[in-house]
Amino acid sequence: MDDTVLVLGATGKTGRRVTSLLGTAARPASRSSATKFDWSVPGTWEPALAGVTAVYVVPPENPALLAEFVPLAVRSGVTRLVLLSMRGAPDDDPFEAAVKGSGVEWTILRPTWFMQNFDEDLFAAPVQQGELAVPAGQGVHPFIDVRDIAEVAVVALTEQGHAGQTYELSGSEPLSFAEMLARIVAVTGKPVLYTDVEPDDFAASLRGLGYPDEIADLVTMLLVRIRRGEEAHVSDGVQRVLGREPRTFADYLGSSSFA
Template sequence: MSTLSGIKSSTILVLAATGKTGRRVTDLLGSAARPASRSSATRFDWSTPDTWEPALAGVTAAYVVPPDNPALLAEFVPLAVKAGVTRLVLLSMRGAPDDDPFEAAIKESGADWTILRPTWFMQNFDEDLFAAPVQHGELALPAGQGIHPFIDVRDIAEVAVAALTQPGHAGQTYDLSGPESLSFPEMLAMIVAATGDPVLYTDVEPEEFTASLRGFGYPDEVADLVTMLLVRIRTGAEAHLSDGVQRVLGRRPRTFADYLGSSSFA
């Protein structure tokens, strides 16, 4: 891969390497990646600081999927810089405030940094939050008829690799989205057309949805955050497109139809 020329093997630490973005970043980096997670050969666990330093040994750049607790990231970043990391790429989220503590930890690190602020992931429909409800034929959310430009995580991964391996991305915050804003009923209709299996969309009250997430074992703060983000879609606050993919990769982001063609729905 031309973007990786001159980069030594295992010099780029990829956290959450078994996750949706992390495993794709790992695949794109190839031998330049040091994939790390609780189940990887290089073990990394945010709740076990003893795993941090061994994972950082000899790396010069890191793709950071942050923990739930910003204090842990604030502890990790100085350790990474001390170990020789000179470039940090953080997976943040659309709408993160300018004083976001996760982003602040990266920006104040002293290393070259890049922030990625993506929209909701298309892959949530077959790999994560929406997968089981879709499989069982009903998706109940507090999003109403609101529209949102979901992004294919493959685009996030390609942007991350560019920021990790190419010049010109230091100090940049990239807002990333797909090329079209769609409602949940529209996206489910496309899934139904691809699979032939009916899926009902039900609009529910935010309180009911939050309670359901807690019932599935989500921590209160996560349940509240997910609900808040879906309500933002409902109100139209998340309908706008972002141009980060075009700016970094020089091409249009993948569409929802592109995602479906490469997913388990195909």
């Protein structure tokens, strides 16, 4: 497929990797990209969609915005949508429903927590400061390397055979936070303490960092699910799409800023 693919969230963890893999076929879009796209400014949507036939959708916080965007994309000539969702999304998830009801080819990606959160996002600052405090107990979870998500997304965006599919994506190693931090320490030589905290205290700390209430509550709930042992299972979406095993935590560490 030689058509142009609009990549939303192009400066984010998955979006910039999808952009890199697509090369000249990508039209990266974000608030800071050459192609401007802002979920809160609908006037940026139509210009970004001009001439594209597929979209990698990193959704907004408000599902109503995606429900408004999808019909516009279809009217603009888009024939394929690949949505970044999340593990545990309900079957009636409004973000997924907007894509599934589009009338064009769609693929849903439901990944686990990202390995790159340890050096690029939510956990990066605490790890650098020497203590990570989250309400996950000793629960284990098969974190995924975002490079695997990007590769799956590009296949779904550019190849046939993935329409109507929902891919559950995970790494192959269910690890606890303590185990992952121990592996980081083994690479960096810098001690990092893992502390299990109460969910309410963690949610309050996120709000103190400026996270909206709904995001703070969602992140806390997902971590509590790990604590309860509800997120230990391994999924096979990477193997199904790419025909290989997912990258390991060691693979991630070797390519990260910890190396």
